[in-house]
Amino acid sequence: xxxxxxxxxxxxxxxxxxxxxxxxxxxxxxxxxxxxxxxxxxxxxxxxxxxxxxxxxxxxxxxxxxxxxxxxxxxxxxxxxxxxxxxxxxxxxxxxxxxxxxxxxxxxxxxxxxxxxxxxxxxxxxxxxxxxxxxxxxxxxxxxxxxxxxxxxxxxxxxxxxxxxxxxxxxxxxxxxxxxxxxxxxxxxxxxxxxxxxxxxxxxxxxxxxxxxxxxxxxxxxxxxxxxxxxxxxxxxxxxxxxxxxxxxxxxxxxxxxxxxxxxxxxxxxxxxxxxxxxxxxxxxxxxxxxxxxxxxxxxxxxxxxxxxxxxxxxxxxxxxxxxxxxxxxxxx
Amino acid sequence: xxxxxxxxxxxxxxxxxxxxxxxxxxxxxxxxxxxxxxxxxxxxxxxxxxxxxxxxxxxxxxxxxxxxxxxxxxxxxxxxxxxxxxxxxxxxxxxxxxxxxxxxxxxxxxxxxxxxxxxxxxxxxxxxxxxxxxxxxxxxxxxxxxxxxxxxxxxxxxxxxxxxxxxxxxxxxxxxxxxxxxxxxxxxxxxxxxxxxxxxxxxxxxxxxxxxxxxxxxxxxxxxxxxxxxxxxxxxxxxxxxxxxxxxxxxxxxxxxxxxxxxxxxxxxxxxxxxxxxxxxxxxxxxxxxxxxxxxxxxxxxxxxxxxxxxxxxxxxxxxxxxxxxxxxxxxxxxxxxxxxxxxxxxxxxxxxx
Numbered sequence: 001x002x003x004x005x006x007x008x009x010x011x012x013x014x015x016x017x018x019x020x021x022x023x024x025x026x027x028x029x030x031x032x033x034x035x036x037x038x039x040x041x042x043x044x045x046x047x048x049x050x051x052x053x054x055x056x057x058x059x060x061x062x063x064x065x066x067x068x069x070x071x072x073x074x075x076x077x078x079x080x081x082x083x084x085x086x087x088x089x090x091x092x093x094x095x096x097x098x099x100x101x102x103x104x105x106x107x108x109x110x111x112x113x114x115x116x117x118x119x120x121x122x123x124x125x126x127x128x129x130x131x132x133x134x135x136x137x138x139x140x141x142x143x144x145x146x147x148x149x150x151x152x153x154x155x156x157x158x159x160x161x162x163x164x165x166x167x168x169x170x171x172x173x174x175x176x177x178x179x180x181x182x183x184x185x186x187x188x189x190x191x192x193x194x195x196x197x198x199x200x201x202x203x204x205x206x207x208x209x210x211x212x213x214x215x216x217x218x219x220x221x222x223x224x225x226x227x228x229x230x231x232x233x234x235x236x237x238x239x240x241x242x243x244x245x246x247x248x249x250x251x252x253x254x255x256x257x258x259x260x261x262x263x264x265x266x267x268x269x270x271x272x273x274x275x276x277x278x279x280x281x282x283x284x285x286x287x288x289x290x291x292x293x294x295x296x297x298x299x300x301x302x303x304x305x306x307x308x309x310x311x312x313x314x315x316x317x318x319x320x321x322x323x324x325x326x327x328x329x330x331x332x333x
Numbered sequence: 334x335x336x337x338x339x340x341x342x343x344x345x346x347x348x349x350x351x352x353x354x355x356x357x358x359x360x361x362x363x364x365x366x367x368x369x370x371x372x373x374x375x376x377x378x379x380x381x382x383x384x385x386x387x388x389x390x391x392x393x394x395x396x397x398x399x400x401x402x403x404x405x406x407x408x409x410x411x412x413x414x415x416x417x418x419x420x421x422x423x424x425x426x427x428x429x430x431x432x433x434x435x436x437x438x439x440x441x442x443x444x445x446x447x448x449x450x451x452x453x454x455x456x457x458x459x460x461x462x463x464x465x466x467x468x469x470x471x472x473x474x475x476x477x478x479x480x481x482x483x484x485x486x487x488x489x490x491x492x493x494x495x496x497x498x499x500x501x502x503x504x505x506x507x508x509x510x511x512x513x514x515x516x517x518x519x520x521x522x523x524x525x526x527x528x529x530x531x532x533x534x535x536x537x538x539x540x541x542x543x544x545x546x547x548x549x550x551x552x553x554x555x556x557x558x559x560x561x562x563x564x565x566x567x568x569x570x571x572x573x574x575x576x577x578x579x580x581x582x583x584x585x586x587x588x589x590x591x592x593x594x595x596x597x598x599x600x601x602x603x604x605x606x607x608x609x610x611x612x613x614x615x616x617x618x619x620x621x622x623x624x625x626x627x628x629x630x631x632x633x634x635x636x637x638x639x640x641x642x643x644x645x646x647x648x649x650x651x652x653x654x655x656x657x658x659x660x661x662x663x664x665x666x667x668x669x670x671x672x673x674x675x676x677x678x679x680x681x682x683x684x685x686x687x
Contacts, residue, residue: 037394041394152603266475267392267393267394267475269394270392270394270475270476273475273476274475274476277476297475297476298475298476298477299392299473299475299476299477301389301392301393301475306594306595306596307595309595309596310595315591315596315600315601315602316602316603317602317603317606317607318587318588318591318601318602318603318604318606318607319603319606319607319610320603321587321590321591321594322385322389322587322590323385323388323389323392324389325389325392325393326590326594329593329594329595330595332665332666
């Protein structure tokens with residue numbers, strides 16, 4: 001009789017435990033501008049490993065006003081993983097390391113993607129063993145590598161950069177460029193975009209600044225990780241083209257859509273896939289986020305706009321083109 | 334006295350024959366090893382080019398089974414290499430063949446051993462069967478993980494043909510050199526060579542005879558050694574030619590990629606540096622030229638002048654003996670724009686020996 005009751009009790013609670021075991025992992029995603037390539041790479045990866053996850057997507061539509069609501073929602077839902085896209089959304093959702101090692105979401109681990117400078121922006125103290133329950137994937141190829149590739153394509157003496165001084169990422173890039181300028185023996189012509197009374201950069205000044213760089217015999221212009229300059233990159237690239245100055249970019253969008261000459265990048269889709277791998281380590285292998293190193297994909301891709309190359313007469317060397325993505329190939333006359 | 338001469342002649346002959354067989358055998362081994370190296374490096378060069386193309390497609394964000402025109406690339410590769418039986422790409426996780434030049438192989442699983450051997454990044458796996466050999470290279474994704482394996486099955490017939498030719502050459506020259514040595518030994522031991530000369534004292538005649546006969550003997554040996562090396566080099570030509578043609582095709586493919594992408598043929602950036610790299614990697618290559626269609630040299634790496642002779646009367650240029658030249662046409666979308674010419678010093682094994 002005793003045995004019968006034990007079995008009865010087990011059968012009664014078994015469905016409860018089995019339902020608990022099969023409950024999908026909850027992943028809360030905060031996206032800056034919808035589900036773009038990195039987000040698709042992330043979702044495709046989770047799909048490819050057939051892991052049962054419930055995805056909750058929230059879109060900021062390039063604005064930060066929804067952040068308090070999303071913060072409250074994360075606290076309420078307590079997902080198994082919080083995923084953020086982009087530097088601004090990540091910093092707003094997770095805060096900087098000055099906020100202390102404990103996340104405002106308690107035990108909820110966080111995973112970021114498409115953050116260019118996680119250490120310099122104050123998100124974490126280092127890329128490994130940083131103490132915060134955060135891991136992530138960077139999308140920028142180190143600036144030193146970008147410059148080395150640029151040197152192979154065009155041995156420049158004067159490098160120009162026009163940037164928004166109000167943006168952390170842009171300022172970090174300029175500081176790094178100043179360091180590399182002396183090491184790599186080139187002159188840096190850095191031009192901050194003037195700010196208006198409200199502290200916003202004046203987009204109408206960009207063309208004049210490019211003209212001034214041309215006057216100072218700039219060989220090459222760098223379009224850094226700068227949201228404002230990327231929003232106004234067409235002005236920069238078109239004006240530079242008028243002076244026959246090639247532009248190289250930190251991100252591929254400027255090459256793919258706006259005639260910048262080249263970029264040495266990690267594809268967003270690859271970044272998303274790598275984030276997916278890290279997510280599986282947290283969800284499936286139960287590894288703590290702070291034990292998973294923050295890194296970029298190991299192999300980068302050179303993207304070259306061949307129409308821009310034809311216009312400027314600057315072509316990548318043969319040894320580089322065999323592993324490159326050559327786009328906008330000009331039509332034969 | 335006569336039996337003492339016979340003893341000396343036999344002893345010298347035996348020592349000479351042993352030395353000749355060791356020397357010829359060692360040279361056979363050197364040339365045979367060079368033949369294998371040429372073949373292996375040709376296969377690796379061609380497969381690496383294909384592997385790189387697949388990896389670049391994956392870097393662009395495509396998954397291995399989704400690479401467009403992957404099969405076309407494999408067919409192109411098979412068409413360019415006469416000894417290829419099939420080329421395939423298989424998934425290293427499942428072992429399933431994703432693409433192949435043999436339709437019946439697609440979807441079939443490869444042996445587990447192949448999967449294991451091809452799993453480690455940076456390795457070349459070789460699996461030898463009775464009449465064919467499989468060479469594989471791992472295909473890495475953007476995370477440097479082995480996602481697939483590019484494998485090609487080759488006929489081993491060419492190796493056998495070259496080897497047999499070299500064995501025959503070795504035997505022929507070993508016997509020839511042995512006969513010369515034995516004849517010389519017997520002549521010196523049994524015939525007073527000084528009696529060929531009728532001047533001076535016997536001592537002077539003996540010295541003159543020793544110098545003249547040594548000279549003749551050395552000349553004969555030198556001529557025979559030289560002919561032997563030349564014959565070995567001719568036996569090796571099949572492998573030299575195949576490898577040189579593969580490299581010429583590799584250079585041509587890359588130049589065409591640049592030209593088709595809008596780079597002007599007459600100003601391909603970094604071409605000479607790229608040619609220098611190839612020459613450094615392949616020591617047998619003496620020069621690489623890229624000419625326009627009239628033959629005017631546009632890009633040059635190495636000393637091409639060494640390999641050509643110009644007829645002073647007609648001005649006609651011809652390739653010197655001991656050099657091999659391979660050429661591949663370069664075309665833009667519509668017509669030929671130039672040539673890739675690669676010159677090989679066929680004496681590269683001989684030069685390594687001495």
